[in-house]
Amino acid sequence: MELRQIQYFIEVAKREHVTDAAVHLHVAQSAISRQIFNLESELGVDLFIREGRNVKLTPIGRMFLEQMEEAVTILDNARRQVSEYLDPEHGTIRIGFPSSLATHTMPTAISAFRERYPHVKFQLKQGAYYPLIELVARGEIDMALLGPVPMNEKKVKGSIFFTEELVAILPKDHPLAGEASLTLNQLRDDSFILFPEGFILREVIVDACAKLGFQPNVSFEGEDIDAIKGLVSAGLGVTIIPEVTILDNPPRSTVKIPVIEPNVTRTVGVIIPRHRQLLPTQNLFYLFLMDFFARQELY
Template identity: 45%
Template sequence: MELRQLYYFVRVAKKEHVTQAAEELHVAQSAVSRQIHQLEEELGVKLFVQKGRNLQLTPVGTLFLKRAEVILADLERAVIEIHEFLDPEKGEIRLGFPHSLGISLIPQVVASFRKHHPNVKFRFRQGMYPSLIRDLIKGDIDLAFISPFPKEHEQVCGEVLLTEELYAILPPGHPLSKEEQIKLSQLKDETFVLFSEGYSLRPIVWDACLQAGFEPNIGFEGEETDTIRGLVAAGMGVSLLPELALHHTGPLQPAKVRISEPSVTRTIGLIRRSNEKLPLVAKVFHGFLVRYFQEKMEE
C-alpha cells in the first residue's frame, strides 16, 4: 500500500467524484481510478459503489476513511515537527477561531506575534463552536479560540483568555441611542436581529433577554457580525454584540450602548487537544497568547 493511494482515496471520498478529485490533485483521472482500483484489490474489498454520476463509500469504505484520515494527519504532523526541529521559526500554526474574532482580534495577535517570528506561517480555519471542537479533536487544527470557553470536555483543554462585555446596538435614530447605558428590559418590545441557530452568541443573548424578563421577538437572523451590525444600522431591529465585533468604520454604523442590567458577557478561551503535546511552533504561539492577554488585562 502506498501513501499516494491513501491521498487519492481520501480525495475521492470527499469529492464523491473521480474527475473532481483528479482536478484537485492535478493528475489524470485515469491515474486516480487506477490507484483506487489497486487499493481495493490489495484490501480485497469494494471501497466505493456507483450512485448516479457520483461515487458513494461502502460501509467498509467509511470505516477505512476514518483510519486513512488519521494516518495522513499523523504524517502531516510528523513532517511539521521535522521542519520545526530543523528551524522552529519556519513552522506553521494551524489556528481556528469563530467569525466574530476575525474582524480585529485575530489580525492583531497574529501581527504582534509575527513581529518577533516573521517566518512562521499560519493556516486559518473559521467555524462555529461545534465545528471548532470537532476540527481540533480530528487534528485539522492545533489551537482554537473559542467562545464560550468549554468548562468540561474530555478531549480538549485550555484556559480563558478574556471575558468580554456585550453591548446593545441600536439604529442611529433610535430613542435610546444617545443613552450612556440602558436596562435590557427596555428593549422588550423591539424586533431583534440575532445569530442563526448553532452560533454561540445566540444563546447568550437569548438567556440575557429571559433574565431581563422577556423572550426576544426575532425579526431577522444572520451568520456574520457584519450582517447583524449592518441590519441594525439600517433600522431592521436591535441586537447585542461583543465589543470586539464593533471595531468597524464606515458610513452606516449602529449606536452602541452599555447594558447596566443584567450583566451580559462572554468568555473567550484558547483550547488544544488534551494529553497531547503541541507542535513546537504552536507551543511558542500558545505561550505568547497567554502573556499577551495577561498584559492586556493589566493595562
C-alpha cells in the same frame, strides 16, 4: 497500501465524486479510479457504493476514512515536527477563528507575534464555533481562538484569556438610543438581528433573554458580525454583540449601549488538542498567546 492511495481515497470520500477529486488533485480520473480499485482489492472490501458519477462510503468505508485521516495527520505532523525541531521560528501555524474575533483580537495577537517571530507562517481558517472545535479535534487545524471558551470538551483543551462584555447596538433613531445603559428586558418588543440557529453567540443571547422570560423576535439573521452590524445600521432591528467587534469598525448610524441586567458576557481564549502534543512552532505561539493576553489585562 501506499500513501498516494490513501490520499486519493480521502479526497474522493470528501467530495463523493471521482471527477471532482481528480480536478482538485490535478491527476487523471482514471488514475484515481485505478488506485481506489487497487486499494479495495488489497483490503478485500468495497469502500464505496457507486451511484453513476457519484460515490458514497460504505459503512466500513466510513470507519476506514476516520482511521486514515488520523494516520495522515500523524504523518503530516511527523514531517512538520522534524522541520520545526530544526528551526521552530520558521514553522507554520494553522489557526481557526470566528468572525467575532476577526477584526481585533486575532489580528492584534498575530501582529504582535510576528514582530518577534517574523518568519513563522500562518494558515488562517475562519469558521463557526462548533465546526472549529471539530477541526481542532481532528487535527485539521492546530488551534482556534474562540468565545466563549469550551471547557468540558473531551477532545480539546480550553484556556481563557479574558472575559468581555456584550453590548446592545441600536439604530441612532431608536427610542432608547439616548439611554446610558439598558436592561435586556427593555428590548423584549424589538426586532432582533442575530446569528442563525446553531451559532454560539445566538445561544448566548437567547439564553439571556430566556432568563427574563421572553424569546427574542428575530427578524433578520447574519452569518458574520459585519452583516449583523450592517442590518442594524439600516434600521432593521437591534442586536447584542461583543464590544470588541466594534472597537475598530463601529457601525454607522448606530449607538452602543451597555446592557446592565443581566450582565451578558463571554469568555475568550484558545483551544488546543487535548490528547495530541503541540509541535514546536505551535507551542511557541500558544505560550506567546497566554503571556500576551495576561499582560493585556494589566492595562
